[in-house]
Amino acid sequence: MEFIELISISKIDNVILHMGCNESIEGTLCITGHHLILSSRKEQCSRELCILQQSIDHIEIDKRTNKQNDTTSTTIKYPFYYRLPISIDTNTSIEDGYQLYANIELEYYKQLIQESCNDWRLTEVNKYYNLCKTYNHQLIVPKNIDDSTLIESSKYRQDGRIPLISYKHGPNNGGTGTILLRASQPLCGSTNKRSRSDERLLNSYLMMNNKSGYIIDTRSLNVATHCKSKGGGFEIDIYYPQWKRIHKSLDKINNSTTLIESLTKLIEACNDTNCTTDKWLSRLNNSDWLHYLLIVLNTSCIVAQSLHHDDVNVLVHGTYGLDTTILVTSLTQVILNPETRTVHGFQALIEREWLQNGYPFYIRHMHSCYYKENNKDNNDKDNTTNSTYINNNHTSPTFLLFLDCIQQLHAQFPCSFEFNTNYLILLFEHSYFSQYGTFIGNNQYERTILLKLYSTTTSLWTYLNQKHIKEQYLNVMYEENLTPIWPSIAPISFVLWSQLFLRYSINQKPIINSNQSIQSIQQHHFHLKSQVIQLRKQLYDLQLTYESLSN
Structure with missing residues (x-):
């Protein structure tokens, strides 16, 4: 059943759309299967506005209406009906975005084999997503670790998110290179329960290059200790003697309520064009958005320096290994790896670290900052101890925070990125509402098994990789930079992303x-x-x- 079948009234006259500081539009509102179309139809100045229904946060329902229909089904959304005008086949130069990154773990495994001889293997222990619902079906693990060890280790990690390789850096100065890992919290609890399988898995990464390791916990010690009392916790020093644990307090970013309120305050300040300069600066400061950018980039720089300068392996995790964990591992790669600063490399980074690594886009991007949740609480996405993160249905602009961090790097290194900042804005918009299926679903299990997105929708990458589209988002000042980029994290170095946040307030x-x-x-x-x-x-x-x- 399509949404249009649920529409009883499809046309309304004399509708007025108020657009903040811009001129209001009066006209006829037409409701289609997937869009709202407002047409002024004036002889002198005819205007038409087309809004994707998925971008609407909230609708007030008339209490006198007796009949209410359920329109929450994912499969009646526009991406399941939209098709790119040009057919995708072997006779055209258009890439199928889904096929381009469908076997991204296999491609990364081949790259590791070329660099590290025979130290790795590709396992399909998660082929049916029994090990971990939020991980990919293919996993890259050390060759000396068998599947039974992985299964036992998954029982010791929150939601089965065992330590896996995120990125291999180097070799640096003729060395063997260092390894960036990501995982969720260990379930040691207040009794300091241990898992020899998990210890063996973590130590096997150190044995590959004979180096020590850092564990960057994105929670403060107080929050991590609280999680420990609830059955979670952190790696106990006596069981992981070769690892040094460091706590970085990203707790407020982990808290969905705090982060969404920060963005709301920022947007409200940006849309208020009548406030004085002092009030504007005060509201910008009170939003704390720039502060959150600073602490995330600061943590990412610490991880990057540990890999590059200290020559040690690094494991990053919070509670669930989502949100701040993915933020830090992704930004670390952008700092160190020049390939991620290209168009295709950045797409591959989003695919591997965000989409195929289980970032719950459908939950986090269900609503924007203007949506007021009925049941607001202070449970953390990455700091709570529910049996599964999926029960914590909170929206959060974590991905926007990531894109803004990339924009900050772009501002400091304008010649080191192949794409321009308009490309980042486009990704932000499509991650919330899009005619493409790339950001639908919470993990690969949902996308491939439940929704079958690869055969029922079109990939955003298919559209963006068309030559005439791609050229619009290329950075004309780009010059390939094969070295790491080390950003300034001084407060004065951070600027408001005016192209995004002020685009409706300033010309x-x-x-x-x-x-x-x-x-x-x-x-x-x-x-x-x-x-x-x-x-x-x-x-x-x-x-x-x-x-x-x-x-």
């Missing part, structure tokens, strides 16, 4: 015009370079002719 034409000017200058530069090459070739030919005539 963005000057920024658009400046980007167009830069692009035209760059194109002129390439044209002059080609002319120089042609003139040099002509000069060389004339010299040869002159020498032949002289002889």
